[in-house]
Amino acid sequence: MKKLLTALPPLLVICLLSLGTPAFAATWTDYNLVAHALGGIDQKAYTNSYEAFETNYEKGQRIFEVDLQFTSDGYLIGRHDWSTYAFQSLGQALTPAVTGGPLTLADMKEMTMFDKYHALEFSEIIDLMHEYPDAYFITDTKSTDKNTITAQFNEIVKLANEDPYLLKRIIPQIYNESMYSTIEKVFPFESYIYTLYQTNDSNQKVLQFVKSHPKITAVTMPEWRANANFVSSLKKINKLSFVHTINDPEVMAKYKARGVYGFYTDFVTPDDLKVYYAKKAQEAAAKSAKAAASKTSGKKA
Template identity: 45%
Template sequence: MRRWIALILLVGAAGLLCWVPRSSSEESSGGFTDYQVISHAMGGIQEHAYTNSYEAFIANYEKGNHVFEVDLLLTEDGKLVARHEWTQHMTQLLEQEDKLPKERQAARLSYEEFKESKILGAYDPLSWSDIMDLMERYPDIYIVTDTKEQEPEDMKRELEMLVHAAKERNPELLERVVPQIYNQPMLKTVQDIYSFPSLIYTLYASKDTDEEVIDFVGKHEIDAVTIPEQRVTRAFVSKLKKAGAAAYVNTINKASDVSKLKRMGVTGVYSDFLTEKDVESTSWLYAFGK
C-alpha cells in the first residue's frame, strides 16, 4: 500500500515539474503574449459584456488581467471613444434608452451625449483620453485596439488620432498599444501611421486561407493571430507558431473550452469573463491530458 501511495505522489510531482506557466517559461517575450487572457471590450462586469467601461476595466484588472481589448469609434463631432457600435440594439444592451431621445438611440452620438450616458445606469463610458489615463496609472497593462469604423479612411483616421494624442501625452504609451489588423493591406496603413512594436492579425473578417495567413505572418513581424473558435485546428496553430506568431481564440467564456484549446496549442483567448487565474487553473487538466 505504501508503495502505491509513494508512486502516486511521485507521478503527481513529476506532473508539476513538467508544467511551467507560460509567464515564467523560456517562451516569455516580455510583451502582451506572456498573458493568456485578453479582456474583450474591457471585460465583463456583473454578467454584462460589451460595456467598454471604466468599471469593467477596474474589475478585471483587480482580478489579475493585464491585456484589454477596446472597441473604438468616432463620435458625431470627431472624438475617439470606446463603443462597439452606434445602433439601437447597443443602446438597449447598455440600457441607455432613458438617457437619449428616441431619434438618437440609433445615431452616432456627440461626445457630450456619449460621456453623459451612463452605461447600465452606473458605469462610466471611456474616451481615448480616459484610456490613456488608465495606461499611465497602470503601467503594466496593454491595450489591444478594435477599430470599428467600416470605411478604410475612417479607420485610418482613428489610428492617426490615437497616435497623435499619445505622442502629445506620452509617446511611451504607444509601446503598450497593440493594433489589430483585419486584412493584409491594413498592415501598410498602420505602419505608415506608426511603427507599433506589436501587432495582431485578427481573422473574423478575413477571407485569407490558413496557408495565406501563415505565409503573411512568416513574411512580416506579426506577434499574434486571433482565430475564430470554429476555425481552430492543431495544424493551423502549430504552423502559426513556427511562423513566429502566438495564437489567440475569440471569444471564449468557459474554462473547459480553454482546456481543449490549450491542448491544440493555442496561447490564450479573448474573454468577457475569464481571468488569468481561471485559465491557469486549466493547466492542471492540460498537463495530464484531460
C-alpha cells in the same frame, strides 16, 4: 513622494524616476488572457467601461481589448457600434437621438450603461495607461475604410503625444493585409495582431502574410478556424494564436491542447485558470493513486 525624493541624493532620484517608465513591465505576450471589450462586469459584456477596466485589472487581467468608434463630433470612444440594439443591450434608453448613428461625446458621457457604467474616451484610456504602467490595450477599431483607419490611428497617436513608451503598449488589430501598411504610415507600432473575423483569406494566405511581416506577433481567430493544423503552422513560424471569445476554462483547455496560446474572454480570470488546472492536477493525481493501489492489491491477490 515628492518630499521623499527631495531628501535623496540626485543620482538616486534619477534612478528611481527611471523606474516609472514602462520599460520594467512584462511584454504583452507574457499573458495569455485578453479582457474582451475591457472585460465583463456583473455578468455583463461589451461595456468597454471605466468600471469594467478597473474590475478586471483588480482580477489580474493585464491585456485589454477595447472597441473604438468615433463620436459624431470626432472623439474616439470605447464603443462596439452605434446600432439601436447596442444601446438596448447596454441598458441605454432609446431617445430620439438614437437613430443608428454616432452621438456626440457629451451625449455619450451623460448616458451611462445599466445606470452605472461609464464610457471611456480614448484620452481617458491614455490616462489609465499612465496610472497602470503594466496594462496593454489591443484596439478593435472595426473599420476597413482607409480614410477612417488613418483618422482613428492619427487620433490614437496624437492623444498618446507620440510617446513611444505608451505606443508600444498599444497593439493594433488589423482585419486585412492592406490595413497593416495604412497604420504603419501613421505610426510604426511595435506589435500587431491579425484578427481574422473580417477576412475571407485562406489559412495559407494568412500564413504567408504574417510570415513576411515580423511585427505581426499574433493571429486571433474564431473557434471554427482554430484547427490543430492551422495553429501548428502558426507556431512553426513563431506566431502566437488566440481564440475569441471563450468564457469556459474547460473549452480553453481543449484549444490549449491543440497548441492555442491564448484567449479573448469576458469573464475568465487568471485565478480562474489556476483553480481549474489545480483541480485537474488533483483529479489526475487521485486517478493515478487509485490505479497504483489497484495494481498493488492485484499483485497481493
